[in-house]
Amino acid sequence: MTPTRAADATSARGTLGRAVGAVLGFAVAVLSAVPAGAQAPAGDPARGEAVFNAAGCYGCHTDPVGPGAPLSGGRALKTPFGTFHSPNITPDGETGIGRWTEAQFAAAVRQGRMPTGESYFPAFPFVAYARMTDADVRDLFAYLRAQPPVRKANKPHDLSPPFGWRFLLPVWRTLYFDDDSLPPAPGRPESWVRGRYLVEVLGHCAECHTPRTWLGGIDRSRAYQGVGGGGVHDGGAVPGITQNPRTGIGNWSDDDILFLLEYGMTASGGTLGGGMGEVVRHGTAKMSDADRRAIVAYLRSLPAAP
Amino acid sequence: MRRTLLFTGILAAALAGSAAITGVSLAQSPADVVAARQQAMKDKSAAVFRTMRPFVQNGAGSLAAVQAAAETLASHNGKYQALWPRGTELGVAGSKTRPELWQQTDRLNQLIADMERNASAMAVAARSGDAGQIRTAFGGVVGSCNACHDAYQSR
The missing domain is CATH 1.10.760 (Cytochrome Bc1 Complex; Chain D, domain 2)
Known part of the structure; x- marks a missing residue:
């Protein structure tokens, strides 16, 4: 082997080593960023971005006053019923939706149900989102899961009684929530x-x-x-x-x-x-x-x- | 006597020229300043929303009119600061400017710089006659109108 070839081989081994190291490092970084139990979303994040924009998620889930990181919640929504604080919808595993399954996300968006089964307050517009198509829910989930995770604990709502009594929400739902399809429009x-x-x-x-x-x-x-x-x-x-x-x-x-x-x-x-x-x-x-x-x-x- | 009159005339002409450049003169009352800036706003609004907008949206009007409107808009560059002296806030002579404008110098300077840059870009685009360039530049201009009004105009 000529010195030049030896140098090339050394260089090649070095390059290969760096490449393997980089791949391993990337894999470790990716694996540690994805919370345990989370599956890669099946939807199309690019299409999901259009759904995200049309659904107006950014405005309510980003605090313009803090200002907070995008989608990390904490925005105060003052209403006649009190002040709601939007939750973190970044893919952080602890404080956001990083551990949610797609089914849990769909139940939240279309049924107003937390992963625990409790109802969200209707400040979250699940009454409208109830008719979101399967494809849009899936793509929106994929888009949100592709955003940077932000660790930020949710802030409790500050509501006046009886509007802050979550146990009354089932009654509210029987009055104002239905998930019937939009009627045909021949x-x-x-x-x-x-x-x-x-x-x-x-x-x-x-x-x-x-x-x-x-x-x-x-x-x-x-x-x-x-x-x-x-x-x-x-x-x-x-x-x-x-x-x-x-x-x-x-x-x-x-x-x-x-x-x-x-x-x-x-x-x-x-x-x-x-x-x-x-x-x-x-x-x-x-x-x-x-x-x-x-x-x-x-x-x-x-x-x-x- | 004739020399005095000539000197006075030159001085008056110089002051008038100066006022034309800055838009207001130091001797103007707050009411005069507010009136001058509301007129300036009407001129710009007509250029942007009555001439440029229909052209951008559906090709209505003429390119020549858009070019003239763009020059009108750009002619206001350099005059914004002088139109908002202290003492002309909301409550003074029909002013609609919220007092925050005078408390946020950096933000205001940035908004003015953005407006002037966007107005210049609109003039360049209008001269080019390229519909795509005009549309893009128009978006920048409207964005600047909106940003400043949103920040400082009382509703």
Whole structure:
């Protein structure tokens, strides 16, 4: 062996050694990051990101005041029932959802059930998410599990009695929760069907734009009529989005609505109040143009509020 | 006498020129300043939301109009600081500016720098005539409008 070849062989062994070391190191790092019992999610995280944006997860699960790390929870949501603090949904095994199975995640999102079987408070919009498709749940789970884990303990809610009594939630659920499928819509174009899914399910628009009963249930008889004050989003007023030209968006053009959903301002340059700026920034601005148009198609079909 | 008049005229012209550059003069009352900045805002708003927006959204209007609007917007660069002197906050002569603006100098300077950069980029994009560039630059401009209004405009 010539000196050059010997040097090459030494170098090759060194390179191989470093490569093996790097692979082993990476494997150890990956194995130690994945909590015991967790399985690799089956969903598509890239598709899950679109679901994540449309479902508005970032806004509630990230504390803008702290500020907290993305998705590590702790955001205070002031409502007439008290202040809720969102939980950590990063894949941390101790304080987040790192040890959850996909089935547990699906039960949380669509049924409002913790892994312990207890009910979440309906500040978490499981009433809307109940109709999320299997594929969207799976992909959303894959996306969340691909995010950086953050160790941050959840903060307890601060609710006024009796709204803080979790044992009353089963009663609330019998009044306001159902997981029936969205009804068939024969004759409606595909874009309307997609828009309905984005508005009613992922976007959970009714949570803020529909008035609530005194028990905090969504009052379907006044769907999307807006909330004059004392709304669930930090107590502010929320405008109606029915086709009523005075209280809703009946005199807005399609371009006006599309502009708001893409840029987060009204067509005349007005800023958006409450949480809508965040909804646009983290959600509708990132959607495809086709999805924003689908939302418009569905909103156009909402009957004008009286 | 004629020399005095000439000197006065030159001085007045110089002051007028200075006021045109800064947008306000030191002698202006708070009410004058608020009126001047609300007019400046109306001019910019018309450029962005009445001329650029329909063009970007569906090609309405003309490229020439968008170019003129972009130049109008960029002509405000360098004038923002002078339009918000202390003593012109919410409650003064119809001002809608929240007092936090004067407590967050670094943030305000950043927002102004972003706006000026975005306005310049919009002017460049408009001159290019490229629809994609115009759309991208327009997003930056609206983002700047929104960021500052969200931070400091009273609702």
